[in-house]
Amino acid sequence: MKGFFRLLGILFALITILMGLFLLAKDENTADHAIRSWSIIAMSGALIFNGGYYYLKDRSKQGIVMTSVGAVILIMVLSVFPF
Incomplete structure (x- = not known):
């Protein structure tokens, strides 16, 4: 169980880093609110x-x-994030 939690934690951290790099590479005018919300999730x-x-x-x-x-962060983002 510990290994499963560790693996998921590392995968979510890599997804966060990749989405952050994607937002840095995008133009500021075209940065999307959904991408920011998914990176926070x-x-x-x-x-x-x-x-x-x-x-x-x-x-x-x-x-x-x-x-x-x-x-707490997940609850806050999901309450604001439009689906």
Whole structure:
């Protein structure tokens, strides 16, 4: 289970980095709100899964804080993001 959480955390972090690079390469006038929202969702996924990994690894408070912050950010973005 720890390995699965770690793998998902790394994948979400890579998606976040790639979307950020894509936004940097795009023209400012054509930057899309949806791409920014999806990158924030990917970032919160990375926080949730990496926090879950650290919690399962050491039962540390750091994992709980990371997971909680990721969940709060995810809820905030999903409440504003139009589907």
